[in-house]
Amino acid sequence: xxxxxxxxxxxxxxxxxxxxxxxxxxxxxxxxxxxxxxxxxxxxxxxxxxxxxxxxxxxxxxxxxxxxxxxxxxxxxxxxxxxxxxxxxxxxxxxxxxxxxxxxxxxxxxxxxxxxxxxxxxxxxxxxxxxxxxxxxxxxxxxxxxxxxxxxxxxxxxxxxxxxxxxxxxxxxxxxxxxxxxxxxxxxxxxxxxxxxxxxxxxxxxxxxxxxxxxxxxxxxxxxxxxxxxxxxxxxxxxxxxxxxxxxxxxxxxxxxxxxxxxxxxxxxxxxxxxxxxxxxxxxxxxxxxxxxxxxxxxxxxxxxxxxxxxxxxxxxxxxxxxxxxxxxxxxxxxxxx
Amino acid sequence: xxxxxxxxxxxxxxxxxxxxxxxxxxxxxxxxxxxxxxxxxxxxxxxxxxxxxxxxxxxxxxxxxxxxxxxxxxxxxxxxxxxxxxxxxxxxxxxxxxxxxxxxxxxxxxxxxxxxxxxxxxxxxxxxxxxxxxxxxxxxxxxxxxxxxxxxxxxx
Numbered sequence: 001x002x003x004x005x006x007x008x009x010x011x012x013x014x015x016x017x018x019x020x021x022x023x024x025x026x027x028x029x030x031x032x033x034x035x036x037x038x039x040x041x042x043x044x045x046x047x048x049x050x051x052x053x054x055x056x057x058x059x060x061x062x063x064x065x066x067x068x069x070x071x072x073x074x075x076x077x078x079x080x081x082x083x084x085x086x087x088x089x090x091x092x093x094x095x096x097x098x099x100x101x102x103x104x105x106x107x108x109x110x111x112x113x114x115x116x117x118x119x120x121x122x123x124x125x126x127x128x129x130x131x132x133x134x135x136x137x138x139x140x141x142x143x144x145x146x147x148x149x150x151x152x153x154x155x156x157x158x159x160x161x162x163x164x165x166x167x168x169x170x171x172x173x174x175x176x177x178x179x180x181x182x183x184x185x186x187x188x189x190x191x192x193x194x195x196x197x198x199x200x201x202x203x204x205x206x207x208x209x210x211x212x213x214x215x216x217x218x219x220x221x222x223x224x225x226x227x228x229x230x231x232x233x234x235x236x237x238x239x240x241x242x243x244x245x246x247x248x249x250x251x252x253x254x255x256x257x258x259x260x261x262x263x264x265x266x267x268x269x270x271x272x273x274x275x276x277x278x279x280x281x282x283x284x285x286x287x288x289x290x291x292x293x294x295x296x297x298x299x300x301x302x303x304x305x306x307x308x309x310x311x312x313x314x315x316x317x318x319x320x321x322x323x324x325x326x327x328x329x330x331x332x333x334x335x336x337x338x
Numbered sequence: 339x340x341x342x343x344x345x346x347x348x349x350x351x352x353x354x355x356x357x358x359x360x361x362x363x364x365x366x367x368x369x370x371x372x373x374x375x376x377x378x379x380x381x382x383x384x385x386x387x388x389x390x391x392x393x394x395x396x397x398x399x400x401x402x403x404x405x406x407x408x409x410x411x412x413x414x415x416x417x418x419x420x421x422x423x424x425x426x427x428x429x430x431x432x433x434x435x436x437x438x439x440x441x442x443x444x445x446x447x448x449x450x451x452x453x454x455x456x457x458x459x460x461x462x463x464x465x466x467x468x469x470x471x472x473x474x475x476x477x478x479x480x481x482x483x484x485x486x487x488x489x490x491x492x493x494x
Binding site: 034035036040042043044045046047048049050051052053056057059060061062063064066067068069070071103207208210212 | 359360362363364365366386387388389390391392395397399401405407410411412413415416417419421422479487493494
């Protein structure tokens with residue numbers, strides 16, 4: 001279709017319409033997220049067409065070749081959220097993922113460091129302290145295989161990951177609220193150094209290996225939080241029916257008395273009591289008391305309220321930081337049976 | 339049979355002659371940073387042999403008319419390897435119009451006229467979509483004259 005055949009339409013519009021017939025031109029290639037596979041050979045040849053003395057002719061240039069080297073990169077990611085522990089716990093695990101973000105196969109050396117500055121205590125590495133999450137459960141159990149440096153260093157293909165557990169014991173001297181940290185480091189065996197460093201012929205298939213932006217080493221830090229305050233909570237109820245008796249009939253008033261007491265060393269920081277109203281009942285307005293002091297139903301500056309935001313009415317009372325010396329805290333509220 | 343032979347011979351003759359008209363060469367290079375005599379950091383182009391994902395390579399095509407007649411309608415076409423991403427704006431070719439293809443070389447247009455459809459949505463084509471780049475000489479390539487075409491691409 002030549003533009004000259006239709007004088008009413010400018011040439012560039014024809015070209016644009018032609019382009020609209022082109023569908024989905026995203027390249028398909030051998031690249032993974034980590035980049036083109038190591039050892040891939042990329043050729044380039046230019047073609048030239050021309051007329052000479054009226055004869056159409058064609059030629060090709062030489063073909064250039066480049067070979068893709070291995071780029072070494074690794075990422076270590078913490079998978080566990082802050083893990084709650086108690087003093088003297090043994091074999092408490094933190095879960096990590098190590099991913100080969102380079103473009104070739106690479107073997108990684110793993111190391112644990114639990115003596116990190118800035119936390120409240122040093123977790124004590126168990127023996128062994130590094131495990132593979134062999135059964136993929138995310139937690140530490142008998143099916144997980146231990147790691148020995150130099151013996152079973154993980155070998156990962158490009159974009160491949162392995163799940164690793166760090167296992168530590170918690171010392172007996174910690175108190176509630178203490179934080180202890182443990183670091184897992186993965187380092188590429190081919191080399192780790194300033195990005196751009198070349199390890200000649202050390203890549204897959206004997207091509208060069210070049211250290212990528214990660215430097216060939218990556219670490220992540222997991223955290224234990226000591227949370228072992230013992231709190232005793234007891235709930236009692238009494239019934240008063242409209243006829244002066246104690247029958248649980250419609251219209252009867254139920255009075256709930258909840259006692260809360262810290263029964264160990266340590267502080268239960270920012271304690272909050274939440275108790276949902278039974279479904280067969282209706283909350284008696286303004287019936288909440290804390291240690292005999294009335295608490296308004298509204299959310300205001302006092303220690304509690306009735307919370308209707310979730311659809312079920314819930315009594316909420318903030319008890320603050322509690323220790324054993326604070327003694328028994330008593331919350332009372334009432335409902336009527338529907 | 340004689341006519342067929344004559345045609346074959348003529349074709350062969352033309353091919354043989356074609357090889358001596360233009361000298362076309364391609365090089366591939368990459369940038370290297372070095373410290374010059376003044377102690378400053380400078381970059382230069384060096385031959386590219388081994389390349390790492392993310393690195394940029396420069397392709398340069400030189401074409402010289404080594405015949406005694408001028409060549410016209412000269413078009414240099416370079417297919418872009420699947421693992422290379424053309425760098426937008428990197429095409430250079432004095433005396434040429436630079437065009438691109440996004441359909442495997444079937445059609446060509448200037449960069450701003452090309453569109454692609456991705457996930458059902460139409461958008462302007464970018465360097466990464468180009469499958470070919472070509473340089474269309476605006477004038478004849480006179481006998482003895484030489485032209486240069488260059489583009490850059492990044493290895494995925």
